[in-house]
Amino acid sequence: MLSSRLPKDLSPSPFFAELERVKACAKKDAAEGGLSFIDMTVSSPVKAGLPVEMDTAIETARKEFGCWNPDAAGWKSAREAVVEYYRERGGNFTAGQIILTASTSEAYSVLFKTFCDPGDVILTPMPGYPLLDTLAQLEHLECAPYFLKLKREIASSAAHSRKDKSAAGKSAKFRFVLDTDSLLAAPEKAKILLLVSPHNPTGHCISREEWNAAVRFCEENDMVLVVDEVFGDYALTDKVKRTWEYVFGLCPPEPSLSQSSPSKSFSTEGRESIHCRFNDFWDAGCGDFINLPEDGPKCPIFWLNGLSKAVGSPQLKLGWMAFYAPREHFEEIRAALEFVEDAYLSVSAPAQALGMSLLPKASAYEAQVKDRLLANWQTLREAFPAKYCPEVLGGWYAVVRLGEDDEELTLRLLQEKHVLVQPGFFFDFDEDGWVVISLLQEPAIFKEAVRRMADR
Structure with a gap:
């Protein structure tokens, strides 16, 4: 039955x-x-x-609770609040790259429906969070593992250079790293590579080297790359980067680009300087210039996040995906995502209104x-x-x-x-x-x- x-x-x-x-x-x-x-x-x-602190946000958002303004991707004003969230952290997305969902779990479901057929395979990390297997199973998909392995590192020191084994032992560090070779065992029907950074439960974060290997693997195998970064705000060391930095670099809080100013350099106060070029921005129409570098990755990439961790409020049920795609596929992918979202329209008006009020408090x-x-x-x-x-x-x-x-x-x-x-x-x-x-x-x-x- x-x-x-x-x-x-x-x-x-x-x-x-x-x-x-x-x-x-x-x-x-x-x-x-x-x-x-x-x-x-x-x-x-x-x-x-x-x-x-919720009281102020509720008072600010209350007048929107009774609104019914259906939009498959979510209210533009709410998506712009997500854009501002990224901008404060050096990211440079536009509202056209944001799709709102009722949760990160729903974002997975939308991506599985959009890119996979029954029997296809999702590559998930091992060890990893068991919910991912359940979400795939509910879409008639299978999961295949790639692995995180424990790596021992010995910090360089004068004592270590003198071969002082005792001191070297005390300076040893152990951390989990992505076993990129394990990706090569992926089944033929693999459609999505799922990265989790920071990873639950090991605390591993994707390095630039690991990122390059993952992107190259997806490009070579015609796969979609999905990054669960719900813990992205909670790096415990300066060594950690948000993976979208590897695609776009860091941009200033308020980039100013125009046809008459084809390129511009920005100082980012302690962060690496970046060079934004007008040619990196693709005109999607209606004045929507989307940051899609011409020399960017050749595979679609999705970053998942939400209020659950950004403001510690899973009960509000608001998530989102920010995405990149090669220019020749961007409109097709956005239309497909909106088709799936339009069938459900699951993001409530109160959730979107509260998201607009709470995201400025995220930092x-x-x-x-x-x-x-x-x-x-x-x-x-x-x-x-x-x-x-x-x-x-x-x-x-x-x-x-x-x-x-x-x-x-x-x-x-x-x-x-x-x-x-x-x-x-x-x-x-x-x-x-x-x-x-x-x-x-x-x-x-x-x-x-x-x-x-x-x-x-």
């Missing part, structure tokens, strides 16, 4: 059923005066004491959350040696390898320490012993949980 899109068995696995039972016992014990219960899986800033909110993430990341790496706690370049999560069966370890931490973590197998780690924790928890609570984990 049910669709073949669904799993044959929708009941919880024995492990997750047991996890819920142990969690209920831990909460009950804490309520009766026992050891406090600490949730290290919290994914909502609101639940971690980091809500965005201030980002700074507040990033302070929390950095403090907790510092606590974590002080508690665990680098080889057990790979470097986090961005995002809200970290992984720790504790060297035991991750199912047993997760249950034992919950039962004995009252600390809830996520087991590594849930994210398809290829070896036992990994757990995934959120960096969002309040610092004092986070520190106590880490102490209990280290003292297991």
Whole structure:
């Protein structure tokens, strides 16, 4: 009777059923005066004491709640608010490159419908977030993995140059990197390469070298490149770039280009200088000059984001995709996306109105959350040696390898320490012993949980 899109068995696995039972016992014990219960899986800033100020935004947006102004791509005024969000960060998109969706999950669904046929394949990272497999399955698509691998690096130092092995060991760093060779095992029916940067849960961010390899792979195999950058605002180091910088460079907050001024150089105050040329801007009509460099990538590229992380408000259900395509395919692709979106018109008027009011607050909110993430990341790496706690370049999560069966370890931490973590197998780690924790928890609570984990 049910669709073949669904799993044959929708009941919880024995492990997750047991996890819920142990969690209920831990909460009950804490309520009766026992050891406090600490949730290290919290994914909502609101639940971690980091809500965005909403009252002013609601008052500003309220008059738009009753509007019905259907537009397949979303209200132009709301798309322009997204454009301004990127401009504040050095990006240079136009409203014609923005498609609004009700969530990032819906953005995936729209892209799958637009570019894939049943039985086609999506390339997804392993380890990675399991929702991606579910979204593909619901569209009658298959997922095939490419891999992130753990890399050991030794920082150069005078001690290391003198072959002081002890000092070299202390300066070693471990981080996840994209195994670009694993892309070569892609099935013939692969249509989309999905990158996640910053990556959930490893904190990996795409380097320029990795980006070039991914773009080249998509160009050579006639594939679409999709970048999930919902954690893009939360880089924990200056080494991290937004991947659209690799295509467009960084532009000033208010670029000024005209036919009479075919090129112009800009200073970006501490960021690398860029050279914007008029010829990089393609006239899409109606005064819409879109930044599509003539020598840009030969594959379509989509960047997914939304209010869920930008202002910590998943409940508002507003996401978007910003896209690049070669000039000869841009109009065709935009028309196809709008055709799919027009069938649903799922983005509500309140969500779009609130997006316009809240996005100007994103930078201030980002700074507040990033302070929390950095403090907790510092606590974590002080508690665990680098080889057990790979470097986090961005995002809200970290992984720790504790060297035991991750199912047993997760249950034992919950039962004995009252600390809830996520087991590594849930994210398809290829070896036992990994757990995934959120960096969002309040610092004092986070520190106590880490102490209990280290003292297991």
